[in-house]
Amino acid sequence: MKPLYPSIAICGIGSVTVTIIHAFHQNNVPFKVLCKDLTRLEWLQKNPIQFQGPNGKTTTIRLTNHLLLLSDTKKTYDYIILGCKNQILPEYVNITKQYLKPEGKWILIQNGLPEGQFFSLKNQIIGGVVGWNTQTLEDGSYFQSNHGSLVLGESNKNKLEPFWKTYLEPWISVVLTEDLLGYRWHKLGINSIINGLAASKQMSLGELFLKKSGRMEAIQILSEIKHIMQKLNIKEQVVPGSFPIQKLGDGDGALPLWLRHLILFFLGIKYFKIRTSMVQDLDQKRKTEINFINGEVVRVAKENGILVPANETVVEKVLRIETSF
Template sequence: MQNTFPTIAFSGIGSVTVTIIHAFYQNQVPFKILCRNPDRFQSLGKTPIRFQGPNGKITSIDLKNHLTLADTESEKFDYILIGCKNQNLKEYLEETKPFLSPKGKWILIQNGIPESNFKSYQNQIIGGVVGWNTQTLSDGLYYQSNVGSLILGEMSGDKPNPIWNQILPPHLPVILTDKLNGFRWHKLAINSIINGLAASKRQSLGELFLNYQSRKEALETLTEIKELIQKLNIKEQVVPGSFPIQKLGGGNGALPNWIRHLILIILGLKYFRIRTSMVQDLDNGRTTEIDFINGEVVKTAKELGLPVPKNEWIVSKVKEQTNKTN
């Protein structure tokens, strides 16, 4: 069986990539981690990483035999998963280009619509939409708080190789799609409130969604994106475990207002203490991805002449917060 696996590498190790690595590790799927700097190579090789899934079980993952220094690697890979922030994506693609086999593909697991910036690589990119939340806790434990799928779709509009159905489940469910854009825009809308709006107020999801005014702002944000998706003629594809923007946003097809508020209250109670990635970036003085989340909405809406004042407000507020922390 092992001989039938494609060759797979990771460039960039963080909460999302560690969740995928955990599934590979459990399923004994071979993979390599392309380390960009020797210090990272040493630290990852010295201490196993600890991962806790939604079932509560903690796994120790020894990466020692999976590490390689990028500047000494000569192998070519069928797939390279890129685990960096959007703002570093171009640099990571250029650095890993020599390691891609002639028919190889990058897998982009960033938030937003990362593929839109790399149209020249249309046949070499698979988009990966992440349907789970994993955080790094203060003791270094990677904690996945909810069961979620990895949704994979070719940038060219095809479904990816079905081998992914064999190498990630049951630890990570997979959906192979030819409707990548529909999933991307759905996830972008969700991120616009749980990341963008939460960061604009520097709040946990509990603080955010248990406040009436913040819920009202969240629904306004989603309504703007719903109108934008309709204007783009994109059919929304709902990430499993999530909720349709067509029903959460206002206008045609919307649920009654009190139900929309109730859904956000339940979300706030369920993930009360969660500080999502953009809030954590502000907490730690890092640059956020706001330009690639609500900023993507603002940019696309401007091209279509559609007003999105709430998303514009979020972008400006997050940038204010960034300036305060830097």
């Protein structure tokens, strides 16, 4: 007997959602892709996805039987995964709400603290903290550089159904948590250096972390975030495969400074050529999510009377680059 799957839709195709689609494809999990416009739907019909996983194997994924034009959709879904940037997340919530079942839930896989944008909808939202890196290559194919994980949780700390592990593993490791905020702040700290700081300098991770000055700036950024978390009594939950920012930032629990530099140095070697998503945005003269990464740190800091000059500098630099487009 075939398993009875809840109905799942994905709105917004990008490197993160393509990685989830790959896992669904490998596990024969049914899903639909809701396209906002006909041009995008027709392009996806004609162009199968080429996805290379961390094992080096390339999989061809044909979405033809999964595609629906949003305006033609008649069905409602138990879960809708939103794969868009933070800037347009409210728009995506609004245009998909009629396709969500009364007891259904959106899954927000954006960086930062996206659940905070929808306090009145918190009982309908699952947060997804992404722990892998997938890049779009020049030929349009996708490359997932590390195995990674997906941390799923709700702001109201409800327990989630365990079926997500069956749907995504072993291609994506799944962590079901009742402490979503702890994972969100950990990932926010990591993103503030690998995305925000790297974007402010328009550097690959190797170019950034092999320089002492880059490592020192990263440690200062993490120290400011660590201070915010301590003041707000947020206990860090480390995304699998990552490293605690409590040990990298200054203050209680910090590793010796030389060891922190060494960790960042080896991170630069391991991912020497990686230009993370916000760096790629600037490469392509696109607006970034800086206001939802280091900008989120600055916002929370101001609300709580905390000084975060290193994070403010990153935001200012990235916004200055964007104004030159």
